Amino acid sequence: GYYEAYYLKAQKIRTLIKEDFDSAFKHFDVIISPTTPTTAFKINEKISDPLSMYLSDIATIPVNLAGLPSISIPCGVDKIGLPIGLQITGRSFDEETILRTAFSFEQETQYRNIKPKLQMEK
Numbered sequence: 001g002y003y004e005a006y007y008l009k010a011q012k013i014r015t016l017i018k019e020d021f022d023s024a025f026k027h028f029d030v031i032i033s034p035t036t037p038t039t040a041f042k043i044n045e046k047i048s049d050p051l052s053m054y055l056s057d058i059a060t061i062p063v064n065l066a067g068l069p070s071i072s073i074p075c076g077v078d079k080i081g082l083p084i085g086l087q088i089t090g091r092s093f094d095e096e097t098i099l100r101t102a103f104s105f106e107q108e109t110q111y112r113n114i115k116p117k118l119q120m121e122k
Helices: 002-024 050-055 061-066 095-108
Strands: 030-034 070-077 083-090
Touching: 002 061, 030 095, 070 095, 083 095
Parallel strands: none
Antiparallel strands: 030 083, 070 083
């Protein structure tokens, strides 16, 4: 039926995504990218545009589909003080490398000490 065909096609696409990452990892130990294309949403901010919500996950979806370990750590703030995330992705079953990379980044920068100003809307 349709379910089986859809599932098989999804698995083929997942395999292609995984192969692309595997190819990159022949040359690099980790892949570093923004966690999202924009900074964090404000607390209680209502986003009615589904495209904006989809795009907020655009950098994390391929990593999840490929089943790869990844970590997001702070790497700065925008002009109004909202955090910016840095995503570090590693090879399958190589969490140690991404954790060591994240730790090294945090030790060499001061971004871990920046606390965003939380403004609760009433």
